[in-house]
Amino acid sequence: MREETTVPNRQKVILGALLIFLVGANMRTAITIIPPILTNIQNTFSLPEWFLGSLTTIPLICFGILSPTVTYFIKRFGILSVTVVDLLLLTVGNFIRVYSFTSLLVGTILIGGGIAMLNVLAPTLVSYLFPMKIGTYTGMYVFALSLSSSISAGFSAVVSHLITWQIMIQFVSVIPVITIVVALMLRRYGRKKPAVKETANPLNPKVQVSVWKRPLAWALGGFMGLQSLLFYSILTWLPPILMASGINQNTAGYLLGLLQLVALPISFVVPRIISSVAKQSIMIWTISVLFVIGIGSLMLASQSFWFAVAACVLLGLSTNMAFSEAMTLFSLKTRNPNETASASGMGQSIGYILAATGPMICGWLHGLTTNWFAVLIFLLLVTAVMTFVGLLVDREEYVFE
Structure with missing residues (x-):
């Protein structure tokens, strides 16, 4: 894995902590926002009853299928680069899924893939950025996950009546965009350091x-x-x-x-x-x-x-x-x-x-x-x-x- 940064000073600690918090906020919001507005989505696209459940089942299947692939991408491109690309997938999937039945299906698959990778990236980011404070920063993204899930589930129906469900869902894309900016800022610091060449050692899973x-x-x-x-x-x-x-x-x-x-x-x-x-x-x-x-x-x-x-x-x-x-x-x-x-x-x-x-x-x-x-x-x-x-x-x- 290319080491893109470490977290040695205060500014990097703040960016690293903010990144982990925002990753947690992205891990469930795009899913938990859906159940309260299922009727709105069904009426808009004239969806059959059986398909509604798949809007939460599809992401779970993506979680299971795609999770093992994340390790390869992290080793090949570096954890922060993978995080940025993953958040782009999440942003695009969330933004396009409001236009038609086809875009809803494609967007849901992209969201499932994006969150599947975030599920693996979150504990890996903690281990990578804060190896001596695993409990503290795991707690940070779990707290962010719980908070964002509660807000999205509790207020999506109310907000959808004010600004339509389509605009509300697209507005949620702001969260991964902000997270991308933070990840790029943190990644920029690493460019001043030479990449750490991988060597065969007993702690490297490749060997x-x-x-x-x-x-x-x-x-x-x-x-x-x-x-x-x-x-x-x-x-x-x-x-x-x-x-x-x-x-x-x-x-x-x-x-x-x-x-x-x-x-x-x-x-x-x-x-x-x-x-x-x-x-x-x-x-x-x-x-x-x-x-x-x-x-x-x-x-x-x-x-x-x-x-x-x-x-x-x-x-x-x-x-x-x-x-x-x-x-x-x-x-x-x-x-x-x-x-x-x-x-x-x-x-x-x-x-x-x-x-x-x-x-x-x-x-x-x-x-x-x-x-x-x-x-x-x-x-x-x-x-x-x-x-x-x-x-x-x-x-x-x-x-x-």
Whole structure:
């Protein structure tokens, strides 16, 4: 990988921190802005009902397919150059998807590809720019991700009534454009330094056994996938589950917003805690207990509205903590940016392909049983497997060892 810059002085630290924050802000906004305005999009393009779900499924599939390719591009062109090109894809995809059904499909694919690469680039950038402060800067992009997701999901419907949904979506393209400017400014500093020539050394994944042959990498991918499966299943089906418990549609939407908002206060803190301890077993058990109590509270939502509130709070905490754990582990279990990119690319490929099956399995189970109890039992079983896999991850120190 061409080393384009390091972060040795205050100005570069500020630019590096701003870049990581903005990368986090780009990681979900283009997806979470869509669900509240699905009806607007459907009416504009006369879309069939079945296609609407693909607007979130297509990016997940792109996450799984494209994540492993990022490592090659980083090694070939350098991490900041890849970041800039990736953000250009995201900008173009977001801007063009408002004009027709074809442009909507092409734009969604470009967005899926762009965010797939950002998912790998984010932990790699942290390892590259701030290797001694992994927890702090992982927390920064997780916080930015949670904040931007909450804002885009919570206000997209309201804003679309004021300026039309097309203008609103195109306006979101401003975020990746600003991020490109910051990345180019940071990259400019590196031109004063000679490129670091790659040499065969024991820490370079190019001379290591393939990441696909490393047991710990598979365990990381399994943990990433199972926590993602839980998150996307809950995100997709929480409102119908709450409505089946007697809660009206608007209130169910507010509770979904609560699930996303409750994670904000801890999203910056949890990665710092994770990176400060040698073993992760306590955190993994804590996440699992929160999931179990949260899902159990959903089972009791028909008994009291406050069980529904408790479920959303607990599931908001557990999903955010699990995501923070997964993303931080990619950096903690590797020793340089090349290794981080390799492990993250493989892990997220496995993870998001697995995650894409979750909402479909839940929908199939509900159709088969005509109630949500079987779905919640399935989520409890996934939580148990996630706990087991997470404890396996904790047994080994590094992927390439």
